[in-house]
Amino acid sequence: MGIIPRDYLANRLVTLLLTVFIAATLIWIIPRLSPIDPAEIALGRMAAGAGSVANSEAILAQLRAQLGIDQPLAVQYGKYLWGVLQFDFGLSTASFPTPVSVLIANALPWTLGLMLISLIITFVIGNLLGAFMVWEHTPRLWKVVIPAAMVFTSIPPILSGLLLMWIFAAKLQWFPLTGAYGLTVEPGWTWTFAQSVLYHGFLPALSIVVVTFGFWALGMRGLMIGVQGEDYTTLAKAKGLRPRYILYKYMIRNAILPQITAFALKIGLLIAGQVLVERIFAYNGMGKLLYDAILNQDFPVIQGVSFVIILMTAVSVFLVDLVYPFIDPRIRHGS
Template sequence: MRYILRKLGFYVVAAWIAVTLNFALPRLIPGDPVQLIMSRQSQLGPVPPGEEEVLRRMLGLGHGNILGQYWDYLVSIVQLKFGLSVTYFPTPVTTILRSSVLWTLVLVGMATVISVLIGISLGTLAGWKRGTWLDSLVPSTTFLAAVPYFWVALLLIYLFTQVWTVFPDQFSYDPGLTIGWSGEFVSSAVRHAILPAITIVLSSVGGWMLGMRNMMVSTLSEDYVSAAEAKGLRSRTVMLGYAARNAVLPSVAGFAISLGFVISGSLVMEMVFSYQGIGFQLLQAVSNNDYPLMQAIFLVITFAVLSANFLVDVLYGFIDPRTRLAR
C-alpha cells in the first residue's frame, strides 16, 4: 500500500504540473481566437458592445488577469466544462472530444495492440531460435520501423486506391451515412480503417520485435534458464515460463506508454487519411488558435499517459517485487 501511495503522490504532482503547462503554453502562441471570431462577425455587420467578454466566457478562456483565468481554468477542469470550440463554433469541445476520441481508440488502440502482440511473439521466437531464417527477418522489420508513417501511408494509398481500387483513401466512413450500429455504417467504418491500421502495424511491429528479440538473447544467458534446461524441462516451458516471462518486462513498460499515447492518435497518419481522430482535431485546433479545443486535447493526452504509466508502475511492482524495495 505504501508503494502505491508513494507512486500516486508522484503522479498527482506530475498531473498538476502538466495541467499548469497546459494552461500556459497555448497562450504563448501568437493570435487571439476571440479576435478571430469577432473579425468574422464584423464581416456580417457591426459587433454589439460587450461581445468580446461574452465570447471569452463562452469559449472558456476565463476573464480578468492571468491568475483569474488560471482559477477559471481549474474550475472548468473539475466541472469537465471546456467551453466552445473556435474551429467548429459554436459546438462544445466535449462533443468534439467524444466523437474524435472514440475513433482514435478504436483504430489506433486496436492497431497498437495487434502490433505489440505480433512483435513480441515474433521477437520471442527469433530470440529463441537465433541464427535461423526467422532471426534474419529482424533487420527487414526494423527497416519498416525507420520509415516515416506518412511514407508508408502514401505508398498504401497509391497501391490500394489508385493501382488497385480496393479501399477508400479518406475519412473514417462514407460521408453520406448516419453514424450508428447499422451494418452499412459498420462495414464502411471497417473498410476506411483497414489502410490506416496496416500503416500503424507495419511501422511499429519492427521495434517491438527487435526489442523482444534482444531481451530474449540476453535472458537466455542467465543461470536460471540454464538450470531449467539442465532439469530437462520442455523447450516450450523454458522459452515461455523462464526466458520470455522475464524478457517481456521492458516491453510491458513500453506498451503502457504506447497505450497512453494511443489517445493522441497518429497525427501524421490521420492527416494523410483525413481520419477524424483526436490527432486530426489537434491539428485543426492549432491551425485555428482554438485554445479550448487545444487545452482539452492536451489534457486528455496528459491524463491518459499518466494513468497508463501509473497502472504499469503498480503492475510492475507486482510482477517484479524488487521494484517495491527501491528507495
C-alpha cells in the same frame, strides 16, 4: 502479493492527481506566454469571411468576454481548473461556439479504437518478432526476413500510409480510401456498422503497425539477448524442457517486463504519433482534431487534446504500477 495495500494505492493515486494537476497548469500557462490573442484570430476569421467587420473594437471585447480572457489571470486560472474538473475546456475558437468537450467526445472513441487495436497488435507482433530474432530455434529464413522487415520502421508513417492507400485502396481496391465508416451506413450498435468500421480502420491500423512494430522488435531483441545469457535459461535447457516452453515461460516472460512499462508510456504518445495517419485517411479521431486545431490556432482544443493525452499517459502508468507486482514477484507494492 495478493490484494493491493491501501497505503500504496493512496500513494499512487496522489501521485496520479498531482501529475495531472501540474500538467493541467502547464497546459494553461504555455499558450499564455504566446503573444497571439485568440479573440483577434476569431475576429480575423470573421473578417476573412465577410470582407470587413464594423465595430471591430466592440466585437473584440465581446469575443474576449465570451472566451473569458478579459478577466484577471487568477480568475481565469481558477475557472480553468474548475472547468478541467468537469472536462470543460471552453469553446473551440475554430468551430465556434462548439464546446471543446463535445469535439473530444466525438473524436476520442475513434482514436481509442484505432489506437488501442493497432497498439496491441504492434506490441504482440513486434515483441514476438524481436524474440524470434534471438531464439536459437527460429528457422533460418525468418532470421533473415525479420531484420529485413525492419526497413519499414524507417519509413515515416505518412509515406507508409500513402503507400498502403495506393496499393490496397487505389490499385487493388480491397479497402476504402478514407473515412472511419461508410457514408451510407447509419452509426449505431449494429453489425453492419461494426463491419464498416473494421473495414475502414484496417488500412490506418496497418500503416501504424507497419511503421511501429520495429520499436518493439528492436527493444525486445536487446532484452532477449540479455535473457538468453542468463543462467536460468541455461538451466532450463539443461533440464530438458521443450524449446517452445523455454521461449515463452523463461525467455519472453522475463524479457517482456520492461516492455510493459514502455507500453504504458506509448499509450499517451500514440495520439500525437497518429496525427498524420488520421489526417491522410481522413479518420475523424483525436489526431485529426489536434492537427486541425494547430492549423487554426484553436487553443482551447489544443489544450483539451493535450490534457487528454496526459491524462491517458498518467492513468496507464498508474495502472502499470498497480499491476506490475503481479507480473514480477520481485517488485512489491510499497517498497
